[in-house]
Amino acid sequence: MVLIAGLAIALAALYQGRSPAEVQPQTLNFTIIADDNGFNGSVQHGIPWPIITVHVGDNVTISVFDDGKVEAHGFAIDSYFPKGLIVGPGESGSVTFTATTPGNYTFYCNIFCTVHQFMIGTLVVEG
Amino acid sequence: MDVLTAMALVLAATFVPLIVGSSVGVLLGGFVDKRIMAALGVGILAWLFIDLMSDAIQLDVAQGFGGGWAQVALVLGFIATFVVLVILDKGFSSPGGLPLVVALLAAVSLGLHSGGEAMDIGNGLASTGLNYMLGSETVAFITHKAIEGLMLSAFLVAGTSKPSLKNAALVSGVVGVMATVVTPLGYFAVLPSTYLLAMASGANVYMLLRLAPQALGEDRTKLAVAFCVGFLLIYFAALLHSG
16 A cells, blocks of 8 residues: 555656646647747837747747848747748748757847847747 | 938938948048058958848758749849949959049949848838837947948058048948938838848959958958958947847
């Protein structure tokens, strides 16, 4: 009886309150709209914006669409995608990666566009 | 905001810092060796090329062979602009002097660059209004324009004609007018600025090749330091831009 109770406590400690759904890695898709309003309206919302939350092990795809008609924009993520990508007006690009290390990572426009200072968001990788 | 106001703002934000920067450069040229000034200009141009190629979406190289006509237009814009500038510059093949006409061609080259920026600004002003120019971005823009003026002055100081404030005003005026007249293309979202910036990238190569021979000399340490100062000056303006 003591052994069974001990095993149950040990298993509970292993999961530490995480539901079974959180343990399983997921495939997640996000879209960033880049234009004169920043990333998904970050000019009006304030930075960092948007905030994307994933878990370690998740397979993440972030698509970036330049919804402007004149200016190119960039997208890079600290640690996960430092090389970045650049999209012209009406163009889209995407990056896919597996979240491996917990932490907060900044993503930003990596070229010098005119709304550069507002194109800053956060990728939150939870353990 | 109407288009004429947008054009006036672009003219002010472009011409004023440019004439300040180019005038300071011309005055500085009275005390500093012209090769040093040329090296400073080359350093500035080196960073500008990196910046321009990004804004020109690196000529769509990420598209591979599938970029279509837009990719062809970007590459042709780059190549054709460079070739036309070389043809117009009859002294290109001789590393000798820099007549005033070369400074004017450099001004036209920088005008293409400023034109692409003016399109972006015009587009932002049309959609967001005056608030668009009230942030620290504008400080960064004006700072980098003044440094570009310093670069333009290197063509005057290292040139064969006597550098003068009048010529500094002339080259600054060429850039300011070019930026102003293309602002409506961005304001009315006629076409992407990337094409003009691809042309500006080709023009930047022309300026680099024309100014670099003037930055060669025996005092290599001083020239290398001047190059680095120029590069870091414009890099600093980019840091201001990033916030």
